Structures are given as structure tokens and as C-alpha cells.
Amino acid sequence: MKNLKIKLLFALCAILLFSAFITEKKDVITIFMIGDSTMANKSLKNGNLERGWGQMLPCFLTEDVAVDNHAMNGRSSLSFINEGRWDAVLAKLKKGDYVFIQFGHNDEKASEKLHTDPGTTFDDNLRRFVRETREKGAYPVLFNSIVRRNFPPEGVTEPKGSYEVEGNVLVDTHGEYLNSPRRVAEEMDVPFVDLNKLTHDLVVDLGVEKSKSLFMWVPAGIYDFCPKGKIDNTHLNIYGGKVVAGIAMEAVAKVVPALAPYVRQHDLEVHAAD
Template sequence: MLSKIHKGDYVFIQFGHNDEKSRVTLHTESGSTFDDNLRRFVNGTCAKGGNPVLFNSIVRRNFPPPKGVTEIKGSYEKEGPVLVDTHGKYLESPRRVAGEMNVSFIDLNKLIHDLVTGMGVENSRKLFMWIPSGQYEFCPEGKIDNTHLNIYMVDV
């Protein structure tokens, strides 16, 4: 990536969804190795004359069900009314590193959180990879993915 940066380029840096996973090859610790990786990207960008901009992770569309409702295939039979954070301390690392390194930070988590909650439980599905069964040949059984955005989000 560094070889592609030219003086004056803006480089948007956003990690976190995979860093918080327990798999050793992906996992980093907020306040430690995660922050170090962000610093490494900021330093590399600055060394090439680029302008780093740090973002925190977007929200996962996580509306846990009311008590007594069971999870089905990565989603819920019935979702609850409250969007619940899944990133915890990983949201603060980009803000902290941006502050200490005097680079720009955008709270993308808050922006998308406000959008998702404003749209509500049902309508916010339009932003994410909710694919009804039978809609696409590549995914005949459909898919419910509350992490990855779809093309609709480009227009929002």
C-alpha cells in the first residue's frame, strides 16, 4: 500500500472488525498492538507525504432480541429495539492515536450508529448484506450479514 501513496494523498485508515476476533492471526489488543498498527500506518503515510485520516469501525447492525427469543442462522427470529455496540474499547484507539499523533479522526461509528438507529430495526437492513433467498444465483439460500454494507449505502 505504501508504494501507492504520493505526496498530498489522503489515506483513510480504518480497522477493528477483525482485530477484536480471538483468532491469533487476526487478534490485536486495543491500547497495545491495535494502537501500534494504527501508528505504523500513520507513520508510513506521513513518511510518503500523505495525509492520514483515522476512522473507528462502523457499527454492526446488532439489535439483540427480547428475552426468550432464540437466534437463528446468525440472526434473530425477532430483533429488539436497541442497537447494541459490539466493538467496545476498539472504538477509542483510533481517536487516541489520532490525538497523540496530531492527525485527523472521524467518528464513523457515531455517524453510522445514528443513521442505523434513525432508520430503525426494519429499514436499517437495507444498508447491510441482507439477501433474500432466491434473489441471486450466487447465493440461492440468501444471507443475513449485519457487518458488511451493501451498494445501497453508497447512495445514503
């Protein structure tokens, strides 16, 4: 009888321990990211310095949140759908997850495989992402495109990749493509982050010279990944990726309060990069 009581006691303890483990275990929230090269993961080969802001986002989240970054270089909302990349996200998406949506850079291009129009096809694709995310019990968040560092000389109206002599005024290159995410967000009651304004203000605050520290301004003859050097005012470097990811996640915490407890704060001194 005594042995039976001991066995029952051990069994009860085991049940209590198992129950406690089950109670404490939490499902990890996954943030799926869909977008273009400014958000995408970049190769680290040969010391590559380029980073998408989505690649740096885990730095600003606790271990309770996973980031599954499906953003891809050169993709528009149209090609992301037509290549089956959106279907791949939907297959993994579960209730309670989030989808961060940022397109526009490549939707602007003339290619039939990429081009959409703000107000019609671009908006329709954004609506589809929102609708199908919600059908899976997940939560969409819309972003507009990050700013392109474009300081044309006075009188130049067509944006270029770079200028021999730069002007003093940051000029927008995205036009109406910035308004579609905001419009769809208002229409469908979706959290929206004006990442273009945030990055525009960041670049203006830094000024013409210091803002180069965010982007892929690579000197020649130093790095194996780019021995000839480059001037790229669209894509972010490691530092720029971290800064943009930080301000993006800070903004998300305001429009999606449920994610605020998972935001990890970092003190990034933006003005220190001379």
C-alpha cells in the same frame, strides 16, 4: 529574413501553448484506502449486491481525485501488515496523497493471525500507519469501524449474526476497538472520523426494519450470487455502501478542509428505502 521571423513566431507560439498546458495540468490526488471487508471492493460476479463503502467513495469525489482501495476482506491491522499489503501501499504512496485507515472488525477476533489489543498492539499498528504515511509526505485520516446492525432481544448480551426475534435497542459490538483510532488521532494530531457514531445514528434513525435496507439481507431464490439467501448485519449492500460513503466523505470534508473542494454532493434519500 521574413521566413526566419515567421519560424520564430511559430516557435514562440508553440512554447506559449506548451507552457499553458503544463501550468493547467494538475497532479491527481490519490486516496489510498486500507481496512477490512466493510471498506473493501467486492466482486460484481453474478450480480453480487455487496459493496464496501470504499468501493462507492468515487461517486462522491470529482475527477481530480483517484481512489486506490487496498482494503481486503478478513484483514486486521496485523494481518494487513504481515501479508505485505501495507508495504504495497507505501511503494505507491506519493507526496500529497491521503491514506484512509479503518480497522477493528477483525482485530477483535481471537485468531493469532488477526488479533490485536486496544490500548497496545492495535494502537501501535495505527501509529505505524500514521507515521509511515507522513514519512512519504502524505496525509493520514483515521476512522473507527462502522456499526454492526445488532438488535438483540432483551436480556441477550452476546452478539450474534442474527436473531429470530429482534429487540428495539441497537447494541454496540466493538467495545474499546472504537476508541483506539480516536486516541491515536488525538495523540498524533491526525484527522479523525467517528464513522461508528455516524452509522450508529443512521441505523437508529432508520429503525429496526428500515435499517435492513443498508445491509446484506438477501431473500432466497432471487439472486444468482446467493440463491439460498442470507442475513448479514455487518456488510453493506449497494445502497448502504453509497449512503455510508456519502456520510463518510461529508465528515472528511469537515476534518480535512483541503479535500472539501473535491467532494461531489449527492442527494441520497435515506428514509426512502422501505
